[in-house]
Amino acid sequence: xxxxxxxxxxxxxxxxxxxxxxxxxxxxxxxxxxxxxxxxxxxxxxxxxxxxxxxxxxxxxxxxxxxxxxxxxxxxxxxxxxxxxxxxxxxxxxxxxxxxxxxxxxxxxxxxxxxxxxxxxxxxxxxxxxxxxxxxxxxxxxxxxxxxxxxxxxxxxxxxxxxxxxxxxxxxxxxxxxxxxxxxxxxxxxxxxxxxxxxxxxxxxxxxxxxxxxxxxxxxxxxxxxxxxxxxxxxxxxxxxxxxxxxxxxxxxxxxxxxxxxxxxxxxxxxxxxxxxxxxxxxxxxxxxxxxxxxxxxxxxxxxxxxxxxxxxxxxxxxxxxxxxxxxxxxxxxxxxxxxxxxxxxxxxxxxxxxxxxxxxxxxxxxxxxxxxxxxxxxxxxxxxxxxxxxxxxxxxxxxxxxxxx
Amino acid sequence: xxxxxxxxxxxxxxxxxxxxxxxxxxxxxxxxxxxxxxxxxxxxxxxxxxxxxxxxxxxxxxxxxxxxxxxxxxxxxxxxxxxxxxxxxxxxxxxxxxxxxxxxxxxxxxxxxxxxxxxxxxxxxxxxxxxxxxxxxxxxxxxxxxxxxxxxxxxxxxxxxxxxxxxxxxxxxxxxxxxxxxxxxxxxxxxxxxxxxxxxxxxxxxxxxxxxxxxxxxxxxxxxxxxxxxxxxxxxxxxxxxxxxxxxxxxxxxxxxxxxxxxxxxxxxxxxxxxxxxxxxxxxxxxxxxxxxxxxxxxxxxxxxxxxxxxxxxxxxxxxxxxxxxxxxxxxxxxxxxxxxxxxxxxxxxxxxxxxxxxxxxxxxxxxxxxxxxxxxxxxxxxxxxxxxxxxxxxxxxxxxxxxxx
Numbered sequence: 080x081x082x083x084x085x086x087x088x089x090x091x092x093x094x095x096x097x098x099x100x101x102x103x104x105x106x107x108x109x110x111x112x113x114x115x116x117x118x119x120x121x122x123x124x125x126x127x128x129x130x131x132x133x134x135x136x137x138x139x140x141x142x143x144x145x146x147x148x149x150x151x152x153x154x155x156x157x158x159x160x161x162x163x164x165x166x167x168x169x170x171x172x173x174x175x176x177x178x179x180x181x182x183x184x185x186x187x188x189x190x191x192x193x194x195x196x197x198x199x200x201x202x203x204x205x206x207x208x209x210x211x212x213x214x215x216x217x218x219x220x221x222x223x224x225x226x227x228x229x230x231x232x233x234x235x236x237x238x239x240x241x242x243x244x245x246x247x248x249x250x251x252x253x254x255x256x257x258x259x260x261x262x263x264x265x266x267x268x269x270x271x272x273x274x275x276x277x278x279x280x281x282x283x284x285x286x287x288x289x290x291x292x293x294x295x296x297x298x299x300x301x302x303x304x305x306x307x308x309x310x311x312x313x314x315x316x317x318x319x320x321x322x323x324x325x326x327x328x329x330x331x332x333x334x335x336x337x338x339x340x341x342x343x344x345x346x347x348x349x350x351x352x353x354x355x356x357x358x359x360x361x362x363x364x365x366x367x368x369x370x371x372x373x374x375x376x377x378x379x380x381x382x383x384x385x386x387x388x389x390x391x392x393x394x395x396x397x398x399x400x401x402x403x404x405x406x407x408x409x410x411x412x413x414x415x416x417x418x419x420x421x422x423x424x425x426x427x428x429x430x431x432x433x434x435x436x437x438x439x440x441x442x443x444x445x446x447x448x449x450x451x452x453x454x455x456x457x458x459x460x461x462x463x464x465x466x467x468x469x470x471x472x473x474x475x476x477x478x479x480x481x482x483x484x485x
Numbered sequence: 486x487x488x489x490x491x492x493x494x495x496x497x498x499x500x501x502x503x504x505x506x507x508x509x510x511x512x513x514x515x516x517x518x519x520x521x522x523x524x525x526x527x528x529x530x531x532x533x534x535x536x537x538x539x540x541x542x543x544x545x546x547x548x549x550x551x552x553x554x555x556x557x558x559x560x561x562x563x564x565x566x567x568x569x570x571x572x573x574x575x576x577x578x579x580x581x582x583x584x585x586x587x588x589x590x591x592x593x594x595x596x597x598x599x600x601x602x603x604x605x606x607x608x609x610x611x612x613x614x615x616x617x618x619x620x621x622x623x624x625x626x627x628x629x630x631x632x633x634x635x636x637x638x639x640x641x642x643x644x645x646x647x648x649x650x651x652x653x654x655x656x657x658x659x660x661x662x663x664x665x666x667x668x669x670x671x672x673x674x675x676x677x678x679x680x681x682x683x684x685x686x687x688x689x690x691x692x693x694x695x696x697x698x699x700x701x702x703x704x705x706x707x708x709x710x711x712x713x714x715x716x717x718x719x720x721x722x723x724x725x726x727x728x729x730x731x732x733x734x735x736x737x738x739x740x741x742x743x744x745x746x747x748x749x750x751x752x753x754x755x756x757x758x759x760x761x762x763x764x765x766x767x768x769x770x771x772x773x774x775x776x777x778x779x780x781x782x783x784x785x786x787x788x789x790x791x792x793x794x795x796x797x798x799x800x801x802x803x804x805x806x807x808x809x810x811x812x813x814x815x816x817x818x819x820x821x822x823x824x825x826x827x828x829x830x831x832x833x834x835x836x837x838x839x840x841x842x843x844x845x846x847x848x849x850x851x852x853x854x855x856x857x858x859x860x861x862x863x864x865x866x867x868x869x870x871x872x873x874x875x876x877x878x879x880x881x882x883x884x885x886x887x888x889x890x891x
Binding site for chain 1: 510511514526528529530531535560561562563564565580581582624628629630636637642644645646647648649650651652653654655656657673674675676677679680681682683684685686687688689690691692693694695696697698699701702709787789793844852853855857858859860861862863889890891
């Protein structure tokens with residue numbers, strides 16, 4: 080049997096990041112940056128006023144009160160085309176560019192001028208009532224960042240504030256990794272479409288829905304192709320549909336019957352390769368990985384919880400790497416078991432609720448751990464990872480828990 | 486001055502959840518459930534085999550080895566239409582429905598039959614080599630959940646496993662809250678479109694990008710209308726565009742100039758109301774809230790960090806409530822300051838990096854806290870909340886930190 084780690088490494092060796100593309104900034108939130116971004120210019124790009132007030136030369140207001148002629152009016156958005164001379168003031172708005180010659184701004188509240196309403200014109204003279212230091216009430220060019228400085232690292236998942244920063248730098252498009260395109264398929268005569276009425280002996284297709292949502296959550300473009308019947312031709316047809324759509328990866332979860340997967344095996348091997356591994360894990364021990372017509376193929380088990388865990392542990396890191404992210408699995412936390420937990424010696428992923436009180440995270444299982452019991456996964460917010468070789472953990476044992484994303 | 490809490494409560498009083506709609510299951514991931522979902526039937530819906538093997542009556546295999554005639558073959562997906570009689574066995578596949586009369590399954594590994602390949606026919610007789618207990622290797626009807634049991638609560642943001650669970654229950658469509666539709670606008674003659682070359686005295690429009698991404702992250706449908714010039718007609722035109730698009734909320738961030746906001750005020754008040762509040766917070770002290778042609782209107786400050794914080798603190802809770810979520814602000818953690826932090830007595834939201842080591846979270850500011858310094862927000866992963874009335878915190882002080890979403 081392979082360890083989980085060995086199986087994942089063998090899979091990851093087959094994946095490297097996809098090509099990159101330029102995305103309009105407006106659509107770039109949550110995309111993965113494909114290049115490190117550096118500032119092309121200083122920010123602020125020019126000295127500007129942080130208040131509404133009057134631009135002055137500090138030496139002219141060393142003794143106050145002092146009355147100065149107002150020689151210009153500088154609104155935000157207009158570059159002043161004059162030089163402030165000795166003994167002059169210029170009205171200036173918040174964000175407006177400081178005129179040459181000036182070296183500070185006096186706040187309007189520290190003058191005798193109170194008309195701040197839109198459109199009010201500047202006075203002819205202003206009485207300055209408070210001294211200022213050089214640079215006071217200014218935002219100096221380059222105070223926030225310098226041209227050439229690294230802003231955002233390659234691999235960053237773009238957050239709203241990152242998008243804003245790129246806008247501030249005038250980046251109308253952004254270099255991002257292409258989204259991996261993933262086909263989700265299943266097979267099995269026992270699987271009913273979701274809108275079909277219940278039928279004795281049959282169950283609704285569950286896995287294509289779960290796996291499609293997981294792939295989307297991993298940043299993929301998803302093609303949910305649904306369920307093929309347990310026939311060679313039906314399975315070949317659905318896989319060829321994935322190939323024609325140009326997907327990067329095919330993720331299949333077989334129906335629970337042995338027969339279903341045997342046909343998948345035959346079809347994949349007719350135009351590719353498929354390795355069957357027994358992985359030392361629970362749930363999800365049987366895992367198939369290979370390629371069909373050159374496209375990587377994951378064959379996950381059919382039980383709903385097994386396919387969920389198999390996707391998280393094996394497919395998600397591969398898809399993350401394709402999409403330009405670190406393959407590493409998600410963050411784990413240390414938790415304390417509130418109850419005894421039995422395992423069977425395999426690396427086990429057990430559904431649990433982790434709660435945090437007084438700084439301590441404790442975990443309780445959410446129900447029986449049968450691999451068909453999806454409800455216990457719905458009730459869970461974490462998977463406890465019981466290492467291989469461990470068969471029982473008394474209450475109070477500290478174990479690793481993998482927090483499930485919302 | 487209003488406290489942050491008072492201002493938020495006044496705003497929230499104006500909002501209640503939007504109407505609900507039915508969403509195809511395939512599109513329901515991350516949507517907010519509008520009704521509590523209960524199981525309509527037991528799961529599993531019928532007793533079924535958890536292994537490939539032979540369905541038997543326990544009393545017939547009390548003494549082993551014993552040879553039994555194989556009277557039927559039960560694949561997954563077919564309802565058996567016979568009753569197992571005393572002394573009979575039936576081949577059965579994983580997931581297949583248990584025939585009436587049988588009360589356990591013997592694994593194929595515990596028999597003399599090894600042909601498990603797809604399409605292999607059942608033997609005429611099988612030699613059972615191991616006894617079984619009643620119910621062994623069965624998944625009993627209702628073992629995972631019972632008809633009527635609550636599956637998912639109203640207000641749940643649907644995760645992949647929830648989508649799978651709904652598929653399992655045959656829910657082809659799901660009741661969800663309608664997504665709030667939000668218009669994002671800005672105004673100011675100093676604001677350049679993102680694709681315009683830099684110009685002295687002007688800056689690129691940043692806020693409509695940041696705020697649009699924040700609204701999308703909050704689960705909204707977003708209409709980014711861009712920047713209006715500092716003219717009454719331009720501002721009225723952009724607001725009317727939002728009204729005609731049928732948005733639920735308008736979020737505006739003014740340019741940094743006073744003039745810009747004065748025109749916004751005039752236009753909004755010409756067809757609605759606008760309250761101007763000074764909120765005891767930093768950044769983001771000036772806040773306007775009202776309605777334009779019956780649509781709630783948020784007037785956020787123009788500085789990039791102020792509008793970011795204003796959105797998080799005031800608009801986000803309102804949009805969450807509209808969308809059927811709890812309005813409550815996001816989770817906070819307690820962190821220890823690694824350095825002295827000065828404040829000015831207002832409730833302050835300071836950009837910081839929180840790191841966790843040996844179970845202790847420590848925080849450091851990411852740079853100068855000017856409200857135009859978006860780069861310090863890009864470098865941050867949290868906002869430290871310094872309560873009102875506090876002016877300085879020595880290193881080692883424990884404060885609340887609001888973790889920023891990815």
